[in-house]
Amino acid sequence: MARFFCVLDVSVLSVCLYYFTRKVLKRAVSPSRPYPPGPRGWPLIGNLFDMPRTNIWEAFTHLRERYGDIVYLNVLGQPMIILNSLQAAQDLLDRHSAIYSDRPRMPMAGELCGYVDTLPIMRYGACFRTTRKLMHQFMGSRATVEKHAAAKEQEVAQLLLRILKDPRPESLREHIRKAAGGIILRLAYGYRTREEGDPFVQQADMVLTQFSQTIVPGVFLVDVVPLLRYLPGWLPGAGFKRLARSCYDELHKMMDEPMEWVKQQQQQSKGADGQSFVAMHRNAMISPEDQYTLKMAAGALYGGGSDTTVSSIYALFLALVLNPDVQAKAQAEVDRVVGPDRLPALADREALPYIGALVKEVLRWNPVVPTGIPHRLTEDDTYAGCVLPKGAVVVSNIHCMLRDENIYHEPARFNPDRFLPANGRPAEQDPLAICFGFGRRICPGRLVAETSIFLTCAAVAAVLDVSKTVVDGAVVEPVLESIGAAITHPKEFCCTIKPRSDTAATLVRATVELNKLSV
Template structure:
């Protein structure tokens, strides 16, 4: 009987919500048609077209069927998918005043508490303040130059970990430690423990929880917000228990590093190699309780926003080197010619290493870590584009995977080819992927300059010190493939490879750099 009652109530809520949305949407008949898109079902619209995983694969398919701008409806919620760079720039950048909000996300935002983070925070004064603080600290090359020592020390630590344990199953763990070490040192001045760091363990869990709860279509409460009010004991209310756990973990993760800083002597721990961590630089200026809360969430967002994306890009670099030994050889030749055998590359070498710079761009393009964009935008008023009506309240998704693998923009986009970004014989370079891979408009990733610097150092130091090649199992060469997995932030599926130092001298350089840093 309880099951029948649950079904009846759920169906009634769906019908009520759907009819309400319909009435609101058709209160004034649209003067223009909506963009083309798949036909939906009564009441639920295109809900069944929205998978719980690999959302970007649906976007890839509908682009081929319906074109550069596609319209779908999920239980009355309009969704506009932008499949071309031109459409994304025209709307999300040129009209950013009305495209910079975030959609309401009952599960991730309200129930789990992530609406207080920059990723899905509504556009407004608090968001602009948090973004300004982040930009001042890491949003320009001048700012990043101040953090160069931290970046280079963590790059050396990554190489040392790989040399000590070159097994392919350990590679992603090594990269994760390096990326986490950079962010924790810059944000808090915190020196990460080499083994099982409690801050890292908790932060990784929160990042994983966010990735799971923020996937479009994964939880019915996102399509029917009224469900958030059902009692916890109600059948089917497991999402509320999950949300309560996520909310608790989020605030513990944000609080504990701040408490650690308060308990340390700032002149010893709370300052980075440039003299100041983010917390040390701005913490004293946060006077009110509201300011302190905002500041705490800004510092915590740095880890969540930069970890998985950086790990995916650097792990993708290793896969690309395995699959393209000619690319590895050209990168090593440039390193040998410009840097030589007596030191490791640094951030100061960027302008002298054009092939490594092109390698960074191709890593970002070939394996976009946010194939469906960072997070969807929300349109705050009716708009028109290319003869179509885009309704107020529509969720707007940038299909970055299609943009960076567009055959009209990139020659043989599936091929990993850094030379597409090097002009030769009068041929211009192809479209820089940076214009798309970090998002658009006022919601562009505030840590993109730091991310590019980190990926550059990885490309330069890995090719300077290591040889990465295909594995041989039972006498047969194992051919890895690029297969991205993940709910929102994707990462190449684990692959086999062989990693060796290029020479004993190269390995000695790493050990020396680590010793100077104090690593052991």
């Protein structure tokens, strides 16, 4: 058996060396090209050891300190461009979007796990444009997003009630996850979630966790040596094949089951919510190809929106714990504008500028996708006197941009006032132009996410007091620490959550009961 493994290891190594040599030496013998600066790589493997497996955005930020805003890496023959500044990202991904809108080939996440047909990593082409068009028609403008205000307001009220019933910090993330899943499932399919153990919410949670693990550049060797995808899953070292099989099965379960629920509703003449994404497009999508596109588009809306919003709202609670002065300002504004007789609504948005600034600061302070999703350059390009080669993977270090001292004053400090002009001081750069990506790959659900976070911010300020926990006379000091890979969340923290008053708690209960009667 040991001899077999030895022969297998030599065979795999030989394939890898052949592949690396063919790619790297071909590049090495070509005429010298003025690539952007970057760390010097090793023979054959290039900058493989410069690619960390965790907190990749921090490693890229350290590279910026030494090499500048644009950094060049070569990982096993694959050129990679790291954009560490907003200016570079806008100049390339926005202004040259025609050649920066593709996604790199991702054998692990795309082909083996099956995410290649989902919008986030779909290759640029006709299917991508069709899917984006469907989403834009549904949620691409303020007017279309405002049509779904009532559904969001009802789910936010339900979130408040859950927190009042169970204010334990260890339950907070799950409360938020139910609310985010409730909003996006209603928008995507017209489905109303169960109060306990909803299978669709749990399924989305599993798939997004797997997606975040498999999409990080450089984690799986098969992404740089695609031939490895043909290894049998039972071989030692081919555990990635078994992981990919699980991801594939769970993804299609997430995509298929809500669509099956919609069909059952039709057959029973119950009818799902006619305002949902699927309902809006179902009658126009007749062919099997169109039906598949609609299913994958709805799944992308459902999957993407259910996880990223959770991270932002959970970060909101952490920010309020750490910044009681911010909480006091938010509460004062909501009290003045909304009053004690109702919960805030989306229609109050223009009258709540501090809440709007609070939303922006949460998104800046806790970027959910800190390095974005990689782009692929489809033609040679030049920038700042350097050549950017065709086929390069282009990564935008969003976390670095949102903590850039050249853009934000005291960037580590949580300060919503930075977005409110005062005393001749202009507002600082709007983070919404950064945190949702760039160019033609900008997140299509950004307006849905932003309005959902706004409603939650305003409602929390109206009803709840969030403070640090005291244990045996000692204050527990939480910190912002991100966990995750491509999609990150604040690490679990301690806090104490109480209703601001009995009147506020009664208002929440009455609102939820009224919502039930209106269904």
